Amino acid sequence: MERVQFQQEQMLAELKDLARKGLFSQQEVKQIMKKRTAFETALVRRVAKKGDFLRYANYEMTLETLRRKRIDRLQLPPSPPSISDYALVRRQFHIFERALKKFKGDIGLWIQYLQVAKREGARALVGRISARALQLHPNSPALYILAASHELQHLSPTSARTLLQRGIRLNPESVDLWREYVKMELGFVxxxxxxxxxxxLDETKDEKGATQNREAAVETDGPSAMDADGADESEEARKEVMDGAIVNAVISNAVKAIPSFPLFNSIHSLIISYPCPPQLRRVLLEHLHSLLRARFSSSLEPDAAKLYATRFLTPELEGDELIDAVKRANEDLLDAVKTGPSGSTGMAKVYAQFVEEWIGKDIEGHMKLYLLTMLQSLCSSSSSPPLLSAHLRLITAANHPSPPSAQKIRKLAKKYTSISPTVADIWLARLDIEHSSGDTEEWKKTWGEARQHISPAAGKEDQEDLVNSVWFYGLDRVPSEELKETYEALLLEAMRNPSMHSFQEKLLNGYIRVLRDGSIRDLMAGTNIKGRQEKDLEHVAQKYLPSAEVWATAFDTFSTTASSTEAASRIDENEETVLRFIYDKWRVKSSSASGEAALAWAAWLVRRRRGAEAADVVSRARSLLDEQERHGFDIRWRRVLDEEEENDNGEDDTHDPARDQ
Structure with missing residues (x-):
């Protein structure tokens, strides 16, 4: 505690100064001292926690913000600087320094420290932090980027270039570093x-005028103006720099280091969005796309093909030029789809994305109809699922310039699902069409057909979300009074297929939430539900044989029912009975489930200030575990107690001045 006492003594001068200036009252000063003492006590614990340091630093930041707001509001007259003007910011830095002594390997902590120092305008400190961080973590691209950004903000492009070049030497495969290097050189030009x-200065002047201009530029800009090309003072070299020679050289080196599509895409996005003259942008894009074509000369990957096809679509295009560029890109992608490998969906997916992207933009209706017509003609000759699903989505979109009739759309959707009956995306599009028609019986019938063809067990990992969306589609659309029966029907379907065990668990979790919500609604309406929740859960246990994971989710579901409603007291009365029931079902599943259940039940008891009962539950569960399981169990129980202690400390801060903002 000597260290805590030492820190308290260091606070006295600044707190006195804050009170003397009238920024904080004596009561608020005492509360600040109390909070800081609690934070300092947490920092000297045997096992340090990063979260303690961050909470302490965040408190000081909030306090400093409040101090500045009160200065503005009180409109204090100018006075000589005093300790309270900088003490709160200095304490923030001090907290981060103490944290980094214990967590040197935490890159995120270094970045947070850098950001705080930059926000406070501590330029020299940012430089020192960057140097220390890079010395410890030379393989972290984010630190090089932050350090170079700081140098650029303070008009030191040479230092920024040196930092980025050093980072690239140590991390040659970092796309982010190469992108930032290109961005820096673009900014320099x-x-x-x-x-x-x-x-x-005019580049079209004669040689004599150009020489005079060069001398003026050197005199004004200093050495940095000529660093770009190794101090070459010729007019030709200056013109090459302005035409993007340096940037093109950096792009070429980047492609040699990382000849991959993510790099091309990242640099392409940068050039497209960077504010520079159209001529320079065109030169840079031509160079990038020539490298792209050379890299993928044998066969373009789908994403690379799209990037190459859209090379003429630059931000400054408009009118006829934009229309011509879109048509040219569309034709290139159509050729790529038609000449691509049969059965491959990669190019089809990319083309569908291209059409959807441009139809979603603010372009004239004739152009949208042209793209839709091209997509529809491709769908007629190809049964690729991405094309079919994209076509269904687009013809039903609100921005369609000339939508077909509802009957024609439904007929087309039925045709597409018959062509590709196992594709979840197409079924989802058809379900949306049927549901929007208002025919309840028809869309429910279609939903049943979709479930017959789309099995969660047979779905690929990348299609899992779409498959789940098909099975859960109607649950978001049926009336609440039909929800329970709908869940039961789906569970019955899932139980018939043993390979759908994991999906059955998802359905069970939703079914239990429906049971909980229904009982809460009845309780709010004044209905007596005593014993009904346990009966419902007993039915679940006997009919569906839930796993330990389902019981864990059920415990979380029913333990969050308490609220600030008028029926909160009645909800609390039922909660304990139901949770005890779930706990008894959960803990008999296995020895590990017994430990998990005991921790959850004991944590609930601790939150209700029933520590003796919680300790008894933990003791019984602990006796059933082996030595290795017991060690992990003890650690987690200690964590539960620590979290509860932190919550209690937070509730005591009722007069915290930092809450006055």
Missing amino acids: ESLRRRWEVLG
Whole structure:
């Protein structure tokens, strides 16, 4: 506790100064001291926790924000700087320094420290933190990017370039570093262009005028203006720099280091979005796409083919030029789909994404109809699922310039599901169409057909979400009074297929939530539900044989029913009975389930200030575990107690001045 006492003594001067200036009352100063003492006590525990340091630092940040707001509100007259003007910020830095002594390997902590220092305008400190962090973590691209960004903000492109080059030497396969390097060189060229534009330098002047302009540029910009090409002072070299020679060289080196599509896509997005002259953007894109074509000369990957096909679609295009560029990109992608390997859905998916993307943009209706017509003609000659599902989505979209009749759309949807009956995406599109028609019986019938063809057990991992969406589709759309029966019907279907065990658990979790919600509604309406929840759960236990994981979810579901409603007291009365029932069912599943159940039940008891009962539950469960399981059990129980202690401490802060904002 000596360290806590030492820290308390360091606080006195700043707290006195805050009170003297009238920024905080004596009661608030006492509360600040109390909070800081609690934080300092947590920091000197035997096993340090990063969260304790972060909560402490966040408290100091909030306190500093409040101090500044009160200064503005009180409109205090100017006065000589005093300790309270900088003490709170200094304490934030001090907390991070203490945290980093214990957690040097935590890169996230270094980044947070850097961000706090930058926000407070501590330029020199940011430089020192960056140097220390990079010395400890030379393989972290994020640290190089942050450090280079700091140098650029303070007009030091040479230092930023050096940092990024060092980072690339140590991390040559980092896409983010190469992207930032290209961005920095783009910014450097743009800054030169704007300087010379302000100075009135014109590249079309004669040689004599160009020489005079060069001398003016060197005199104004200093060494950094000529660093770009190794101090070459010739007019030709200056023109090459303005035409993107340096940026093109960096792009070429990046492609040699990482010849992959993510790099091309990242640099393409950067060039497209960066504010630079259209001529320079066109030159850079041509160079990038020539490298892309050379890299994938034998066969373009689907994403690479799309990137190459859309190479002419730049932000400044509009009118006829934009229409011509979209048509050209569409034709290139159509050729790629038609000449691609038969049975492959990669290019079809990319083309569908392209059409959906451009139809969603603000372009004229004739252009949208053109893209839809091309997609429909491709669907007629190809049964690729991505094309069929995209076509269904687009013809029913709100922005369709000339939508077909509802009957025609339903007929087309039925045709597509017959062509690809095992594709969840197409069934979802058809279900949306049937549901929007207003025919309840028809969409329920269609939903049943979809479930027959789409099995969660047979679905691929990348299709799992879509498959689940098909099975759960009607649960979000049937009336609440039909929900229970619908769940029971789905559970019966799932039980007929033993391979659908994991999906059955998802259904059971939803079914239990429906049972809980129904009982809560009845309770709010004044209905006596005593014993009904246990009866419902007993029915679940006997008919569906839930796993330990389902009982765990059920415990969480029923333990969150308490609320600030008028029936909260009656809800609490039923909660304990139901949770005890779930606990008894859960703990008999296995020895590990017994430990999990005991921890959950004991945590609930601790939150109700029934520590003796919780200790008894933990003791009984602990006796059934072996030595290895007991060690992990003890650690988790200690964590439960620590969390409860932290919650109690948080509830005591009723007069915390940092809450006054």
